[in-house]
Amino acid sequence: MDDPAESKATSRWRKTMFEVIFESDTPAGKWFDIVLIICILLSITTIMLDSVAAVSARYGTLLTAVEWFFTILFTIEYILRLICIGKPIRYAVSFFGIIDLLAIVPTYSSLFFYGSRYLVTIRVLRVLRIFRVLKLGHHTKEANLLKTALYASRRKIFVFLFVVLTLVVILGSLIYVIEGPANGFTSIPRGVYWAIVTLTTVGYGDISPSTGLGQFLAAMVMILGYSIIAVPTGIVTVELAEAYKQKSAQVCPQCSAEGHDQDAGYCKYCGTKL
Numbered sequence: 001m002d003d004p005a006e007s008k009a010t011s012r013w014r015k016t017m018f019e020v021i022f023e024s025d026t027p028a029g030k031w032f033d034i035v036l037i038i039c040i041l042l043s044i045t046t047i048m049l050d051s052v053a054a055v056s057a058r059y060g061t062l063l064t065a066v067e068w069f070f071t072i073l074f075t076i077e078y079i080l081r082l083i084c085i086g087k088p089i090r091y092a093v094s095f096f097g098i099i100d101l102l103a104i105v106p107t108y109s110s111l112f113f114y115g116s117r118y119l120v121t122i123r124v125l126r127v128l129r130i131f132r133v134l135k136l137g138h139h140t141k142e143a144n145l146l147k148t149a150l151y152a153s154r155r156k157i158f159v160f161l162f163v164v165l166t167l168v169v170i171l172g173s174l175i176y177v178i179e180g181p182a183n184g185f186t187s188i189p190r191g192v193y194w195a196i197v198t199l200t201t202v203g204y205g206d207i208s209p210s211t212g213l214g215q216f217l218a219a220m221v222m223i224l225g226y227s228i229i230a231v232p233t234g235i236v237t238v239e240l241a242e243a244y245k246q247k248s249a250q251v252c253p254q255c256s257a258e259g260h261d262q263d264a265g266y267c268k269y270c271g272t273k274l
Contacts, residue, residue, distance in 0.1 A: 017084035018253055021077075036077070040103075040123050043070035047120050067117065071107040074123075078104060086254030087270065094255075099125045149236050156235045164199070164228065171195035171221055175214060183210045199225040 023029040043066075049055045050063040078100050082088040091097045103123040110117035150157075172192030179185040184207045185194065194207050198221045209215050254272035266273055 014084045015253075017080060021081055021084060022253075037127055039070060039073060040126050043067065043074075044121055044123055046070070047118060051118060067107060067120070071104050071120075074100070074104050086272065090255040090270070096126070096128075153235045153238075157232055160231055160235065167224075168192050168195040168199060171199070171217070175209060175217060178214045178217065179209050179211060183214070184208075195221060198222060199228065201225045201229075 019026055020028045020032050046063050046066050050060065050067070056063065081091065081097075081100065085091045092101070099122065103120060103126060106119040106122075107117045169188075169192055172190075172195040173188050174191075175194055176185045176188050176191035179191075185191050190207070197204055198218055201222065209218050252267040252270065252272055255267060255270045
């Protein structure tokens with residue numbers, strides 16, 4: 001049978017650890033996040049310096065050691081996050097949970113795949129916590145609103161992207177038939193590449209139509225591109241207006257979810273009391 005005193009002490013330890021790691025309202029939590037952000041920036045600086053040939057040749061060993069130090073530090077931090085949260089699986093598959101994991105994987109994978117450790121620059125995404133640490137309420141609110149709007153419009157955006165994909169396949173096939181290999185359009189995939197570049201108004205210029213009919217098609221695609229750009233903007237704008245509600249930065253102690261209403265007493269995702 002478990003010792004009640006030991007169980008209570010463990011519960012108190014987990015609660016204290018949760019407040020330090022996940023909450024930024026307490027002095028300890030704020031300092032933890034500040035130190036964490038500084039370590040993240042230092043680790044990114046280390047890997048960027050290591051990518052410079054002259055610096056790597058002279059300080060490569062030191063930079064590698066420093067990078068491994070930060071990786072082990074972030075690994076311990078990630079494990080502590082999983083231990084102190086009520087539902088570790090839910091945190092692990094959340095946005096920040098996935099980012100925290102991806103921040104340490106590249107260094108370990110470099111033992112098997114050379115150069116993969118340079119992907120640790122993804123750690124810069126962890127600096128997003130600075131909005132919560134520095135109490136940038138307006139920025140946090142707008143970020144949550146944008147996330148809500150994007151999530152709500154995901155189906156419409158998917159349909160839009162499917163239509164665009166269908167369109168570029170048709171346009172790519174047309175330009176391949178019109179121009180042919182003689183003018184650089186050696187295959188339908190290359191034609192699709194041209195259609196995407198033209199439709200998005202990027203215009204690299206590495207391949208372009210030479211015939212009159214091909215240039216006419218290119219002009220139509222360019223005009224169509226300007227029209228299409230406005231579609232996803234309108235979709236997200238509508239959803240953004242619907243999502244415009246006052247949100248709270250309160251973190252659920254069970255699932256680490258945020259974005260609750262200001263007057264919420266319970267987590268809207270798992271039902272835990274806030």
